[in-house]
Every structure is written in structure tokens, then in C-alpha cells.
Amino acid sequence: MKKDAARATQPGRNEVPRQPKGYSFFQDVYDVVRQVPKGRVTTYGAIANYLGTKLSARMVGWAMNGAHNIKPKVPAHRVVNRNGLLSGKMHFATPTQMQELLEKEKIAVSEEKVVAFESLFWDPVTQLTM
DNA sequence: AGCCTGACTTTGT
DNA sequence: GACAAAGCCAGGC
Numbered sequence: 001m002k003k004d005a006a007r008a009t010q011p012g013r014n015e016v017p018r019q020p021k022g023y024s025f026f027q028d029v030y031d032v033v034r035q036v037p038k039g040r041v042t043t044y045g046a047i048a049n050y051l052g053t054k055l056s057a058r059m060v061g062w063a064m065n066g067a068h069n070i071k072p073k074v075p076a077h078r079v080v081n082r083n084g085l086l087s088g089k090m091h092f093a094t095p096t097q098m099q100e101l102l103e104k105e106k107i108a109v110s111e112e113k114v115v116a117f118e119s120l121f122w123d124p125v126t127q128l129t130m
Numbered sequence: 131a132g133c134c135t136g137a138c139t140t141t142g143t
Numbered sequence: 144g145a146c147a148a149a150g151c152c153a154g155g156c
Contacts, residue, residue, distance in 0.1 A: 043139095044139085048139090058139085059138090060137085060138075061137035061138060062138095064137055081137080081138060082138075082139065086137095087137055087138080091137050
């Protein structure tokens with residue numbers, strides 16, 4: 001990742017504020033995603049990194065697999081892959097829903113891709129850990 | 131208990 | 144620059 005703008009993660013980062021036992025990995029993911037400000041987007045890697053499992057961004061996406069059943073609404077539409085591509089749109093009720101929601105938040109989407117994604121990028125590690 | 135899968139990311143050829 | 148492979152870890156079967 002050379003998109004330094006996107007990754008403000010320093011090597012000397014502190015320990016990860018993990019949730020106490022009893023909390024599922026999923027809960028952490030949902031919690032972070034819910035904290036994403038409206039009009040902003042984040043990536044699986046950023047969330048994973050925040051959770052300390054940056055090496056397994058898959059888990060983040062995987063966790064979202066159950067995001068449809070959890071009670072609070074999870075703005076999964078604000079979560080895209082590191083390319084700003086709406087990779088998970090197909091997992092929504094409708095593939096277009098994700099883009100609809102993004103555009104609704106003034107986030108321009110072009111061909112399944114977030115425009116100015118890096119500008120709208122919201123890194124939990126940078127925003128929540130400081 | 132063990133194998134498979136997965137909405138990703140990075141690195142190597 | 145494009146393609147291929149590996150790594151990650153937790154949930155599901």
C-alpha cells in the first residue's frame with residue numbers, strides 16, 4: 001500500500017483496543033463501521049488494521065456477512081475495498097442499493113467505484129486512535 | 131475435530 | 144504492468 005494518504009498507520013502503533021472477551025470479532029467490526037461518519041467511506045483493511053488483524057481483512061468482510069441480521073443497521077455500503085470499489089454491493093439486498101445509499105450521502109460513485117475515494121476515506125486507526 | 135470458504139490485501143514472478 | 148499465489152482467522156458444515 002503506497003497510498004500513504006489512506007494508510008496513516010505508523011509502525012510504532014500502540015496496542016489495539018480490543019473488546020473484552022465475550023465480544024465477537026463481528027461485533028467489533030460492526031461497531032467500527034457504525035462509527036463511520038456519514039458521507040465517508042472506509043476499507044476492510046482499515047477496519048482490520050484497527051482491530052489488529054490487518055493481515056486478515058477478509059475477516060472484516062466475512063463479518064459483514066452477518067451484518068444483515070444484526071439489530072442496529074450497519075452502513076456496510078460505506079465499506080469498500082482498498083481500491084474504492086464496491087466489492088460488497090452484490091451482497092446487499094440489491095446490487096444497486098449500495099450505490100444508491102452512497103450517492104444519497106453525496107458520495108459520487110462511478111462504475112461501482114467511489115470517486116475521490118481517498119478524500120472520503122475514513123480510517124478508524126487515524127480517527128479513533130489518536 | 132477437521133476441512134472449506136470468504137464482501138481482502140500484499141507481494142512476487 | 145498484468146497475473147498468480149499466499150496469508151490471515153473465524154464461522155459453517
